[in-house]
Amino acid sequence: MTSPGPLLSVEGLSRHFGALGAVNRVSFTVGREERRALIGPNGAGKTTLFNLITGVLAPSSGQIVFDGAVITGLPPHAVARRGLSRSFQRNNLFANLSVLENLRLAVAARERGSYDLLGSVRRLTGTLAGAREMADAVGLVERLDTPAGRLSHGEQRQLEVGIALSTAPTLLLLDEPTAGMSPEETHRMTELLLGLPRRVTLLIIEHDMDVVFSLADRITVLHYGEVLADGTPDAVRADPRVYEVYLGTGDE
Amino acid sequence: MTWLRAAACVVVLALVALFPAVAGNYPVKLLQEILIWGIFAMSLDLLMGRAGMVSFGHSAFFGLGGYVAALALKAAPGMLASLVWPALAAALAALVIGFFAIRVSGVYFIMLTLAFSQMFYAYAFQVAWLGAEDGIIGVPRASLLGVSLASAVPFHLFLVLVFALAGFTLWRVARSPFGHVLQGIHENEGRMEAIGYAVRNYKLLAFVIAGMVAGVAGACYTQLNGSISPDAFFWTTSGEALLMVIIGGTGTLAGAVLGAAAFILLQSLVSTYTERWMLILGVTFILFVLFAPGGLVGALRGRVGLRA
């Protein structure tokens, strides 16, 4: 049985760049099996927050607790190994490698076999099958042999999410998964995310409000590096501060 | 690898092994130098081509293997001295140097690896017990299974065997799950970290393997010439290996050997017609970097042009 309590707990997290407080004493929790959206205007510190949680950036203060263990200060690969995976705002793929290989590397990351010096990748049927399954899940089965760099933008975003998913995470951080997508592609991505098993907890940064409201159980609003509001979609929608600062600007 | 390619390799190896039967001493020596530098270049290619780590200090391991072989063979000429001690020494050095070097990347990695190999050079050049400027001479050859390698044919076959083993091993490593991880690291190190790979460990292991094989090359070099000098450590030796890898084509083991062959042949054959082999080499290298970044192998596959 996994430990009780929230899956992710961010406590008083801050990150300064000189005098600039990119993230300022942010605290919130994400419950198990929750679908959480993180919204806010550009520059609100959302991606920085992701960088802090995943260990890419060290916080100036505060701590992060994941699945009952403190993970502040751990390097990114250690965080990932604990079941916290992340997709990137800008496509961060293995451009010259095939779609299959992109996914296979992620699937293989969970295993120990990657130090195998003399074996053959073809014999790793388990990993390959896992990669093919993942390709199917993100709708890239037709493109297995295509180098990632040659995919269309929408397909690349699908692969981007696919890689993060392939590590079989408990918590998946998605940074603007539908960025730059057409309405049709956005719809496909939303379906994909809705179709994910509940045991994969989601924390999504999104600008597309339709996606947010169709997916999210709870919404956290970030503004100038601080938590402005945190609650159910209805509560957030009704919150006048949020409206004024963000939804009221009329964009997205 | 297709059966055709495997067969081609066997045929080439057989031809190489039989070469002394049809050629004189000088061509055979050239071929042997190609084999040895081929091993050295292939080991660097694992580092550069697969892992994307451009090292200007690979001569450290080549030289170390050479010196350890020299000292060991003078003390007790056997198989251990000939191959095992040099390989282990090089691997150990690579572990220590690599531990520090992988903490930096790009230009700083170049400069750090260069600094380390120059340390070896400075030490070997100065100290009497390593022969100072002149190095170690009069190194005897070992005996393998009762056959003395001092005779030409057994030594040639020994070299071909070591070359084949080194090439085969590096080939397997490059294709292995580990090799694929290296490739992923080369492509996008950040993402590899993000999906859970302890990138540093993989880089270090690659560095150690490459260093070990380079040490074997150095040991063979000592046994070919019966001597070793501090020049083996100098930064331009590392540079020459880089030249070979690039001219041949980074990321392909065959390319590394081709590059070694091109270099050695340029050096020896061209110099019978003109003394200007270095000039031609330099120009060739510049042209390759500019127009054929895929090297000879890339050119053979049609990848030529200014855009990389």
Place this chain on the structure above:
Amino acid sequence: MPFLADLAVQALNGLAYGALLFLLSVGLTLIFGMLDVVNLAHGSLYMLGAYAGLAVIGVTGSFWLALLVAPFAVGLVGVGIERTCLRPLYRRPVLDQVLLTFGFVYLFEDLIKWIFGGKIRSIPPPALFSSSVTIGGFTYPSYRLFVIAFGLIMAVALWLLIERTRLGSIIRAGVYDAEMTAGLGINIHRVFTGVFAFGAALAGLSGVIAGPIQSAYPAMGVSILIPALIVVVVGGLGSLKGSLAGSLIIGQAETFGKAWLPEAAMLMIYVVMALVVLLRPHGLFGRPLK
């Protein structure tokens, strides 16, 4: 007081060597700061300068003319290299450019061997400084004193250029952030070419000055590159102040090291280089990495 005299001689030698390293490393550090390229051919440019000096002296007999002409010639070579070979590579990974410069090491060394032969050629110091002077209790070649003075003058001149002129501020901006500088409407390509040529010219100048001390031989470029790299690393990539500090330190360290602890000297210097790269990659005065 033979010990003190010996000390003074070594210290002066260290300063003279430091002056050569300074002129050489300024170009190397500016080129790296602005273009991110470690110009492995920089030592070869130094060598070209020495031979250009030799040629000019051979034809005209005048060291002073050589001092003027040789750097100019090497600067032109720099323009050639940058425009024809480096510029097409700017969109490629920086390592490709570094490797390209390595090709020039071979090219230049053999070119010089072709034209001048492989033997060491001595270069006479100018008549004005061809004798020794007596200082305190020892005699010292006046040419080396000239080198030290020249180095000092050049340091001041370069400082004025970089810190006090518009051109210098463009260079400083380019070293700090080339993209931004281009964004300010400055023709950054011309600045790149200019900086590379300028660095090459300084390397050539260093070579001419070095001639009477070191003589000229084709492999001199390959040997001096390493100390120059160490100076740049220790001083800080992209910093003029760093080049000065670095050359003073390395100049003295290498000179005294070779005189008193030959076995350990060079080894220690490489250890220092390694430590700097590991612990403080931006050296003494360089900018923390982008």
